[in-house]
Amino acid sequence: MDNLVISSYSLIRKGIVITPVDRLEFHDIANDGKYLKEVFKHLGGDYAKFYKMDRLCKLAYLASEFLLASGQHKKYSPEEVAMIFSNSNSSLYSDLKHQDSIADRKIYFPEPATFVYTLPNIMLGELSIRHNLKGENMFFVSEKFNSGVLNDFTKLLLRNGRHKACIAGWVDYTNTGLLAALFFIEPGKERTGQDFTPELLQKIFELQ
Numbered sequence: 433m434d435n436l437v438i439s440s441y442s443l444i445r446k447g448i449v450i451t452p453v454d455r456l457e458f459h460d461i462a463n464d465g466k467y468l469k470e471v472f473k474h475l476g477g478d479y480a481k482f483y484k485m486d487r488l489c490k491l492a493y494l495a496s497e498f499l500l501a502s503g504q505h506k507k508y509s510p511e512e513v514a515m516i517f518s519n520s521n522s523s524l525y526s527d528l529k530h531q532d533s534i535a536d537r538k539i540y541f542p543e544p545a546t547f548v549y550t551l552p553n554i555m556l557g558e559l560s561i562r563h564n565l566k567g568e569n570m571f572f573v574s575e576k577f578n579s580g581v582l583n584d585f586t587k588l589l590l591r592n593g594r595h596k597a598c599i600a601g602w603v604d605y606t607n608t609g610l611l612a613a614l615f616f617i618e619p620g621k622e623r624t625g626q627d628f629t630p631e632l633l634q635k636i637f638e639l640q
């Protein structure tokens with residue numbers, strides 16, 4: 433296996449978006465939902481399906497737009513790009529909304545539009561549709577960002593010969609906060625970048 437590099441990354445915290453070439457600050461961040469819409473508008477706001485997504489998927493969508501802005505994934509076939517995501521709360525935000533809709537049997541009214549997002553894998557599906565990605569994908573729930581696990585599973589997928597690149601990272605959204613950190617990993621001979629290591633993943637994840 434060729435030496436792997438992180439050729440691009442995107443980090444979204446409350447109020448900021450960080451990429452290798454830019455740092456954007458958003459000041460109207462009192463409401464996380466409104467913040468996501470502001471970032472979407474900054475990107476041009478031309479993907480109508482965005483408004484139908486739950487907030488976890490919206491966050492993943494925005495992070496992927498910044499990550500893949502240069503179209504580096506397009507030099508690979510759709511089947512050659514894998515995805516490995518993780519977070520600590522699964523799809524809790526939508527789970528709670530769904531629970532609220534069925535908690536009172538007197539006004540029992542589950543909403544299909546909410547229920548469909550009660551699996552974190554749905555955001556992988558949304559990104560697969562948006563960017564035409566057909567490689568394998570995995571989702572892990574862990575207490576905290578684990579750069580070692582992402583490193584190991586990314587190398588495992590890219591070592592099998594079927595996949596040439598991988599989008600790996602962390603996307604988490606709850607009522608109390610949001611955080612997305614995505615990385616595009618590929619062979620060093622294909623793209624310049626910093627060597628792919630757990631230490632570098634952690635360093636980028638902690639950028640402020």
